[in-house]
Amino acid sequence: MMKFLLPLFVGSALLVFWEWIVGFLGVPIFVLPPPSQIAFALIENFTSLMGALIVTLSITGFAYFWALVGGVSLAILFTRSRFIEMSLAPYVVTLQVTPVVAIAPLILIWVGFENTNQAMVIIAWIVAFFPILTNTLQGIRSVDGSLHQLLQLSGAKWWQILIYLELPAALPSILTGAKISGGLALIGAVVAEFVAGSGTSTGLAWRIIEAGNRLEIATMFAALTLLSILGIIIYYAHNLVEWILLRKWHESFN
Amino acid sequence: MSLAIKVNDLSMAYADGIEVLRGFTHSFEAGSFTAIVGPSGCGKSSLLRILAGLQSPSSGKIETKPYTSIGYVFQEPTLLAWRTVYENVALPLKIKGLNQQLTHTRVVDALALVGLADRQHALPRELSGGMKMRVSLARALAQNPDVLFMDEPFGALDELTRLKLDDELLDIWRRQKCTILFVTHTVSEATYLAERVLVMTSNGKLKDDIKIEGNTRNEAFRASTAFHEARLTITKSLEHNEEAI
Numbered sequence: 001m002m003k004f005l006l007p008l009f010v011g012s013a014l015l016v017f018w019e020w021i022v023g024f025l026g027v028p029i030f031v032l033p034p035p036s037q038i039a040f041a042l043i044e045n046f047t048s049l050m051g052a053l054i055v056t057l058s059i060t061g062f063a064y065f066w067a068l069v070g071g072v073s074l075a076i077l078f079t080r081s082r083f084i085e086m087s088l089a090p091y092v093v094t095l096q097v098t099p100v101v102a103i104a105p106l107i108l109i110w111v112g113f114e115n116t117n118q119a120m121v122i123i124a125w126i127v128a129f130f131p132i133l134t135n136t137l138q139g140i141r142s143v144d145g146s147l148h149q150l151l152q153l154s155g156a157k158w159w160q161i162l163i164y165l166e167l168p169a170a171l172p173s174i175l176t177g178a179k180i181s182g183g184l185a186l187i188g189a190v191v192a193e194f195v196a197g198s199g200t201s202t203g204l205a206w207r208i209i210e211a212g213n214r215l216e217i218a219t220m221f222a223a224l225t226l227l228s229i230l231g232i233i234i235y236y237a238h239n240l241v242e243w244i245l246l247r248k249w250h251e252s253f254n
Numbered sequence: 255m256s257l258a259i260k261v262n263d264l265s266m267a268y269a270d271g272i273e274v275l276r277g278f279t280h281s282f283e284a285g286s287f288t289a290i291v292g293p294s295g296c297g298k299s300s301l302l303r304i305l306a307g308l309q310s311p312s313s314g315k316i317e318t319k320p321y322t323s324i325g326y327v328f329q330e331p332t333l334l335a336w337r338t339v340y341e342n343v344a345l346p347l348k349i350k351g352l353n354q355q356l357t358h359t360r361v362v363d364a365l366a367l368v369g370l371a372d373r374q375h376a377l378p379r380e381l382s383g384g385m386k387m388r389v390s391l392a393r394a395l396a397q398n399p400d401v402l403f404m405d406e407p408f409g410a411l412d413e414l415t416r417l418k419l420d421d422e423l424l425d426i427w428r429r430q431k432c433t434i435l436f437v438t439h440t441v442s443e444a445t446y447l448a449e450r451v452l453v454m455t456s457n458g459k460l461k462d463d464i465k466i467e468g469n470t471r472n473e474a475f476r477a478s479t480a481f482h483e484a485r486l487t488i489t490k491s492l493e494h495n496e497e498a499i
Contacts, residue, residue: 146332149308153326154346154397164345168336249336249377 033218038225041218049207049219053226056189056203059117060230063124064185068178070125071132076162079140096130100188104195116196120203123195124188128181135177139170172242172250179238186231204230258284258322258401258433259305264314266300266458274300275458278314284400287427287434289444291488292454298437301454302326302403305435318401325394325432327404331386333378339365340374343393350397364396365389367426384415388422395426401433409438420447424471441492445485446471453491462491 015035021027022034029037042049074092078085104123111119143166151161167174193205204223211219247253259282266275274297282288290298303309305316306326333342343364347357365371368388378386387407394402408416420443427434438444444451445466453462466484468475475481 144330144332146328146330147334149303150326150328150332150346151349152308153306153324154349156349160349164349165334168334171336249379251379254379 030215030217033221037218038221041216042222042225045219045222049204049222049226052202052204052207052223053230056186056193056205056227057230059120059124059189059192059203060185060234062121063128063188064178064182066121066125067129067132067181067185071129071177071181072136072174075133075136075140078137079166080158092130092133095126100127101191101195104192108196120189120192120196123192124185127188127191128185131180131184132174132177135173135180136170139173140166142173143169172246172252175238175242175245179235179242182234182238183231186227186234190227256284256319257317258282258286258319260317261305262315262317264301264304264316265312266297266304266309267312273458275304275311278458278460280452280460280463282401282433282435284319284433285431286450287424287436287448289436289438289448289451290454291438291441291444291451291492293456293492294439296454296456297458298454299405302405302435302437305401306403322400323397325397325399325402327387327390327394327402327407329406329409331378331383331390333386333389335378337377338374339370339376339378339381339389342378342389343396346393346397360396360398361392364392367395367429368392368422384411384419387411387419391419391423391426395430399432401435402427404434404436406437406439408443409440416443421471423447441485441488445481445488446476451484451488453488462488464488464491 019034019036022032033041074088078089100123103126107122108116108119111122147165147169148161151165156164189203190205193203194209196206197209204227207223208220208227211217211223243253261278261280261282264275264278265273267273274295278297278301290301292298300309304311306324308326334345337345340361343361344357347360352360362371362374365374368391370385370388370392373381373385378389381389391407408419411419423434424447436444436447449466451462451464451466452460453464455461464484464487467480468478
């Protein structure tokens with residue numbers, strides 16, 4: 001109970017203090033609006049902000065989905081064949097270590113400005129997929145050798161070893177990777193929207209830029225609040241999935 | 255007596271040149287219980303893995319009857335943490351493509367044999383070390399093995415549990431009539447369980463093949479002169495072994 005009440009109390013106290021200090025010091029509204037103004041902006045622009053939220057959410061969602069599919073598949077491929085891993089691994093790392101903001105304009109040009117949404121999904125995907133790949137690899141490689149031998153003795157085919165042993169054993173690692181990727185997909189989506197600029201993008205990040213340009217700082221904060229809430233929901237959704245899938249058997253839920 | 259496994263001049267060396275087996279030759283009779291003892295690193299585990307087909311030898315010949323089905327019990331229980339006791343025991347049968355009806359009968363029988371009929375739906379984490387080892391044994395038995403390989407299976411358990419499981423294993427062996435190859439580093443366990451004890455040298459050679467007299471295995475046997483003499487013989491064989499290094 002304290003786990004919920006304590007942060008709630010700290011948050012409320014902070015909001016009250018914020019409301020008071022802004023009024024007390026006479027901080028201009030275009031520098032730091034009080035929470036009441038932000039709430040008002042949120043209500044006033046609710047429909048348009050929700051539209052923007054859905055745009056950002058769908059970019060994040062698609063990027064995350066393909067990161068999950070791509071990361072896990074590539075990890076399986078790497079563990080099946082040393083040859084494929086040796087051939088591809090350096091390029092995967094290159095893609096990861098090159099700052100995405102630097103590649104983003106290129107991707108926009110290649111995919112074409114008429115397909116900005118696809119380009120943004122690709123940009124967010126690049127940011128998101130690496131943790132899933134490395135965590136899945138780590139998980140599959142950490143499977144106990146005796147368990148492998150056990151299935152081998154039963155004459156298991158490679159796909160049976162994958163389904164019955166490797167994927168379930170790697171599940172905790174995959175979920176850890178997914179949790180990191182979920183947050184990164186959102187960051188990637190925001191970066192993508194920033195880079196894509198006005199074009200056709202109408203997500204939350206774009207609303208932040210737009211509101212900033214118009215000095216509608218309260219609206220900017222409202223969009224920012226929604227982004228934070230989205231990030232928190234993504235994080236706790238992963239915790240929930242972990243709890244559902246692992247609580248019965250994994251040591252982390254002892 | 256027919257032979258279960260005939261091994262001729264088996265050698266095993268790893269890529270780094272370390273030899274773990276040198277010219278191992280022995281015939282394992284069908285239905286026999288053989289214990290293999292030796293200092294750590296003498297290749298007794300490698301021998302089991304090679305005989306089970308998990309590893310290829312560098313040279314030598316292994317003859318088994320065609321269609322020999324094998325069971326393998328590892329040092330650790332090696333259970334899949336996310337599967338129940340029942341699902342763990344059933345997995346090898348499922349992989350081999352046995353139908354559900356037959357799988358069910360075999361799993362239930364095997365679990366009854368190790369005294370875990372009432373724990374079918376438990377997850378491994380809910381079991382004690384001894385129970386986990388029993389599940390592991392049940393999983394091997396459910397495959398109706400002609401040959402059962404056991405690699406220091408009870409080594410990690412406390413003394414009391416081990417003595418109990420030793421007796422249960424003998425009971426199961428008499429009923430199932432399978433061939434058992436049992437690796438251990440405990441001389442008294444080898445003496446108590448086996449009909450023959452093979453002593454290996456630290457450089458991977460078969461040194462002695464000691465026959466244990468007597469058919470009954472109980473507390474009286476443990477207290478008998480025959481048991482103590484056999485244990486002494488094996489211990490001496492192992493000690494001379496150390497001097498030879």
